[in-house]
Amino acid sequence: MNKIILIIKREYLSRVRKKSFIVMTILGPILMAALMMTPILMDNSDTEERSIWICDESGLFVSQFEKSEAVKTTFFSEPILKVKALFQQSEAFALVHIPNSSESTISELESIINVFAHKPISLANRRLISRNIESVIESIKLKNEGLTRDIIEKTRADINLNTIILGESGSEKLGSTEIAMGLSMAGGFLIYMFIFLYGTMVMRGVMEEKTSRIVEIIISSVKPFQLMMGKIIGVALVGFTQFALWILLTFVLSTLATTLLVSPAEINPADLANGTELLLQDVEIPQNGIASILAQLESMNLTLLLATFLFYFVGGYLMYGALFAAVGAAVDSETDTQQFMMPITIPLIFSIIALQTILENPDSSLAFWCSIIPFTSPIVMMGRLPFDPPLWEIGLSMVLLIIGFIFTSWIAGRIYRVGILMYGQKVTYKTLWKWIKQS
C-alpha cells in the first residue's frame, strides 16, 4: 500500500512540475475566455465605418434603409453607368444597383438587384444589404395588401413555458429544463473531455515506461497491477488539479474580461450577479430573469446533481483509464495504438452524440439503455439527471459502473502484466486474448 502511494506521488509530481502542464493550465482558460469573448469582441471591433452606395433608379428605397453605426449609406438617383464610373474612383465599399421599378411590379425586383464591389463581399455584409432590401420590399408588398408593419408586430406572440412538476403528495415545484439542460450538457462534455485527455495521458505514461525499459526494474519491486493503478490514480489527480485551476482561472479571467471589455452601461445586473450567464448563452433566459434562474436551480437539488456528477466523472475515468493503460502496454509505439483505440473511442463518441438526442427525449429506451450500460452511462446519465430518472435506474447504473470498472481493470491488468515486457512483437486482438487467458 505504501508503494502505491509512492507511485501515485511520482506520477503526480512528475507531471505537475512539467513545463507543458503549467503552460497548458495557463493557456487553457485564456483560450476558453477568448472563445467566449470572441463574439463580444467581434461586435465591438467592427467599428470601422463602411460606406455603401445605393443607386436607386426606382426611388422606392430612399431613406428606407435601416440606420446602422457600421454602415453609412449614400443614395444616388443618377443612371447606373454614371454612378458606376464614380464608384470606380471612390473608396466606397459596395455599390447596390436597384433598377427602375414601381410599387406594383415590386416582385420582379427580387432577382435583378446587383451589387458591385472592389473585392468579394463578406457574408455578413451581403446579409445586411439583402435584409434591408428585403424589408423594404416586404413593406411595399404589405402595403399593396393593405397592411402595415405595425399590425404584424402587434400580432406576434412570445410564449415562455413554466413546467411545474406535480409531486405525488400534490406538491408543486418548478421544472428546470433550460438551466438543467445546459448544466447536464456541460457535465457530460466535461466527463468526455476528462476521459480523453487524461486517458491518453495514462496511455502515454505506460508507453514511456515500456519504451524507456524502466518497467522491468520497477516491477521487480512492485506488482504490475500496483504500478498500473498508481499511474491511473496519479494521472487522475493531475486531471483534478488542472480542471480545478482551469475552472478557477476561467472564472477569474472571464469576469475580468467582461468588466474590462464591455462598458458598464451595457452590462445588465443579471450578468454581474451570475457569471455563468455567458456559458449559457444558448439557453433562453426566461423573462423574469435572475429570480427564475435561482428558482430553477433550487428546484434541481444541486447537491445530488453534483454528487452524481462526481461519481460518474471519477467512475467513467477509472473504467476507461484502465483500458487506455492496457493499450499503452500492448503497443511499442504511438502509431500502433490506432487499432486498439477504436473500441475505446467509439462508445465515447457515441455517448456524446447520444447525449444530445437524449436531451430531446430523456425517457426513450435509447436513453435508458445508454444510461445503464457502463461504457456509455457516465456521459449519458448526466443528460438524464435533470429529468428526475427513477432512483433505481441511477442506482443500477452506478452499481454497473463499479462492476464495469472492476471488470476493465481486471482485463487491463492481465494485458498490462504481459504486454509491458513484450518488445517488438506484432500484437493483434488474438494475442491480447491469449494474454488475458494466460495464468
Add this chain to the structure above:
Amino acid sequence: MMKVLEVQSVSKSYSNHIALNDVSLSVEEGQIFGLLGPNGAGKTSLIRVINQITMPDEGQVFFNGQKLNHGHIGQIGYLPEERGLYKKMKVGEQALYLAQLKGLSEKEARKALHTWFEKFDITPWWDKKVEELSKGMAQKIQFITTVLHQPKLLIFDEPFSGFDPINANIIKDEILKLKENGTSIIFSTHRMESVEELCDHIALIDKSKKILDGPISEIKEKYKQQIYTVDFSSTELELLNSLPEHLKLIHKNSHKAEIQIVNDSSATELIRFLLDKCDIKGFEEKIPTVNEIFIRTVQGN
C-alpha cells in the same frame, strides 16, 4: 555453506512454447553464480521467476530456506538486460524513488545514495536529468540503484554492456567487493571471459533445460580432452606427420603443436615419445575455456 536461493524443478510455459522445463539450481552465500545459455534458452524467464515478475507453472523457489514471497523483494536486487530510466526525471530524485520502492526509507536511501555518488565521484549528476547523461553514465546509476538496498541476492543480466573498459573494471571490482561481503550474485552474460574471471559456479541452460551445472573448476576438469600443447625449439616438425595411432595432431604452427592422446596412455608417455625425436621447450596441458565448453555442450545438445 548456506543456500540463499534454491530453485526446485521449476517449469514455465507460455501459450506457444516451453520456457523452462524442470530446472533446478541453488546459489550459496557469497557465491558468484554464472547463468549461461544461448539466446532464447530461458535464462530471462528463470530470472523473472526468481524476481516474482512471473509465477512458475510448476516447482518452487526458496529464498533463505523460506518459500519465496513478496516480503523477499527488498532482499533481491535485479539489473535487467533491458533496462532504462525515466528520461525526464532528475537523477537523484529517480534513484531515491527506486530505492524507496525497494523498501528503504527516504532518509536511508538519501544517505546510501550520497555514499555511492561520492564513491563513483558523480555527485554533480544529482540534479541532472537522465536524458542529459550518456549511456554509460545511466548504466552506473542503474548499478547503484540495484545494489543500494544491500540485497542478499543480486541478479545481474549483462551488467557490463554499455561500459568502457575502465568503467567495466570499476563495476567488476564493486561486484567482487559485494561478494566478499557475503552477497550472492547471479551473473548472466554472453561474455565468457568475464565468466572465467568472476564466477565460482556455472549453470548452462539450453532449450529450456539445464544441461550443465557445477563449480567451474570441476567442470573444466571434466571437459579436459587430453590435449597437450608442445613448444618445439626446432622448426623441423616433420615428425608430426608420422605420429603413432594413439596420438592425434589437432593444430600446429611454426613452433607449436597441439596433440591429443586418443587412448588411455599417459602424458608421460607422450613426453617420452617426443623427447627421443626433438627438443621440447614447453609442455602444457590444455584446459578448456568456458567459451569452448559452452560451444561444445550447446552444439552437442
